Amino acid sequence: MAGLEQLAERFGEQRPYLRSVAYRLLGSWDDADDAVQECWVRLSRSDVGEVLNLRAWLTTVTSRICLDMLRARASRQEQSLDGDVPLDVHLPDPVVAPATGADPEHEALLADAVGLALDVVLGTLSPPERIVYVLHDLFAVPMADIAVILGRTPAATKQLASRARQRVQGNALGGVRARQPATAPDRTADHAVVQAFFAAARAGDFEGLLGLLAPEVIMRADGGPSRPSVTAVVRGAAAVTRRALMFARPDAAVHPVLVDGETGVVVTVAGTPVSVMGFAVRAGTVVAIDVLADPARLERLRLPDLPVT
Known part of the structure; x- marks a missing residue:
């Protein structure tokens, strides 16, 4: 029991980070909490005595859970009559703060938020593209680690990342919305x-x-x-x-x-x-x-x- 309690303590230290990763991948606080909880279940049933980098191990497990959730979400989407726009529109859970003077708790949440702007663009990516873009470009996860998560070679993962980045940057609307204005907004x-x-x-x-x-x-x-x-x-x-x-x-x-x-x-x-x-x-x-x-x-x-x- 002492070993499990110690593991739970170590997991608790990583929980905020894992929740942030899961939220940015899924755009839903509820889904992120489900993914993190599932990660804990898998951790509690695993022998991680030889794991040198627990944070990396947990990131891999959480990301794989999120990948499965994204694929399940994509499979549920029905296409509209013109075959272009999904009828199953899913917006991320927004962080709503006062128009002026956000409190520290809201400021912390805003730092983690996917953003309705960026999520429009991320929603155009396939689940693997979203995984590689978020993990590499937003969390600086090494490409080799992402390749393991996706079950692809590092070279194939780099190509996937390049394609995802091009789709984000090449989306005219997405480019307008995902980038911050050059000057502070009025x-x-x-x-x-x-x-x-x-x-x-x-x-x-x-x-x-x-x-x-x-x-x-x-x-x-x-x-x-x-x-x-x-x-x-x-x-x-x-x-x-x-x-x-x-x-x-x-x-x-x-x-x-x-x-x-x-x-x-x-x-x-x-x-x-x-x-x-x-x-x-x-x-x-x-x-x-x-x-x-x-x-x-x-x-x-x-x-x-x-x-x-």
Whole structure:
């Protein structure tokens, strides 16, 4: 028992790191916790007496568990009629912080967040591509170790990494969203753009909305199992404008926040959160919108005290 307790203590020291790895791979805190717990189960049943680097061993096990989860998730996705956009839209669990003055706990969470922006791009990668990109580019895991995780040769893994990197960098929208602006963003101006977006939607101002959106804007909405009519991926300024007008609610209150470090809002109706929306605003134009409207997941989110609008 003493040996198991000592192992549990050593595992506890690595748990925050493993949770961060799993979250960035999966984009879900719940799934990340499941993956880390499964890693502990496997560790507790293994003889690791000869393991020299426990952190590397745990990273390998956790990553393999996440790879299996990503593959299972991909197999569940159904293609839309045009064969392009998955109907099973899955947004990562966002970190929602006050628009100004995030507390230390939120700051720590923001440091770990995948980001709705980067996850749009990561979602276009195959499970092995996502594994190699996240582990190598975000966590500096050696390519040889990733090759073991994926069951590929180091040369093949390097080619996979190169392809993943090219897909991320070559995705025009992804490039806009994944990179941080060259200068510090003007959050006041960005929030003003978002407020103008909601004002135009409430007024039914099609042209006004159209003028706020980039031509190639993309909107991803995740309504979860209970709101399938909300779930969609919409591309193009005209299509996003039509959807914004369709779902505009005059009884909704819009509370400015930061969503994974980007400009965002929590939308409430009668004091109850009905959606969290992250906006990528570049040079005064909205280039992407992510909407989490799954009631079950909204209940589990840690939301800040909402400002009065």
